[in-house]
Amino acid sequence: MTSTSPVVPRTPAEWDDYFDLRWRVLRAAWHQPRGSEKDDREADSEHLMIVGPDSRALAVGRLHFNTPAEAQVRFMAVAPEAQGRGLGSTILREFARRARAAGATSIVLNARDDAQRFYQKHGFVVVGPAPTIFDAVKHVRMRKKLERPAAGGSRGQG
Numbered sequence: 001m002t003s004t005s006p007v008v009p010r011t012p013a014e015w016d017d018y019f020d021l022r023w024r025v026l027r028a029a030w031h032q033p034r035g036s037e038k039d040d041r042e043a044d045s046e047h048l049m050i051v052g053p054d055s056r057a058l059a060v061g062r063l064h065f066n067t068p069a070e071a072q073v074r075f076m077a078v079a080p081e082a083q084g085r086g087l088g089s090t091i092l093r094e095f096a097r098r099a100r101a102a103g104a105t106s107i108v109l110n111a112r113d114d115a116q117r118f119y120q121k122h123g124f125v126v127v128g129p130a131p132t133i134f135d136a137v138k139h140v141r142m143r144k145k146l147e148r149p150a151a152g153g154s155r156g157q158g
């Protein structure tokens with residue numbers, strides 16, 4: 001069975017697999033070279049992936065902070081055979097939890113037209129245009145406000 005808990009890539013092989021999935025899902029169909037799936041924020045970002053029974057990456061995503069108040073999600077990618085099973089949602093929810101815990105008040109992202117509804121289901125709203133990439137893939141800017149963690153402890157926890 002697939003473990004649906006997101007993990008941070010650690011070994012060189014896990015990092016290769018993580019970036020390979022990004023490239024296959026987000027770059028290969030547009031004939032973009034290896035390396036185009038990375039930007040200059042990799043070192044100061046948070047990276048998560050969900051692996052399958054063979055320990056290969058099935059879903060990946062990345063979180064970084066534009067400012068202490070504003071987090072950004074990039075490079076959400078789920079392997080085609082694993083899409084629609086909640087893996088992308090699991091990663092996105094974990095990023096929202098981490099961003100909120102770090103004190104951010106909102107998360108932004110540039111959503112592909114195709115993925116807009118997915119983000120809307122997670123409470124993101126369209127706030128403006130975003131660049132079209134590879135002269136082909138249209139994006140919109142989306143934002144989700146993060147609620148403050150509830151004050152006080154949770155009840156009924158002994």
Ligand SMILES: CC(C)(COP(=O)(O)OP(=O)(O)OC[C@H]1O[C@@H](n2cnc3c(N)ncnc32)[C@H](O)[C@@H]1OP(=O)(O)O)[C@@H](O)C(=O)NCCC(=O)NCCS
Nearest residue numbers: 076077078083084085086087088089111112114115117118
């Ligand atoms: C978009 C993506 C990250 C979503 O991850 P996922 O694991 O497939 O999505 P989930 O199974 O968690 O879906 C959650 C909900 O969003 C919906 N959804 C998922 N992908 C969708 C899409 N592309 N368009 C519309 N709705 C979508 C699902 O139907 C599901 O709805 P439900 O809760 O009513 O059943 C993934 O499909 C993907 O990698 N797509 C290709 C690359 C891409 O577009 N990445 C985003 C770049 S901005």
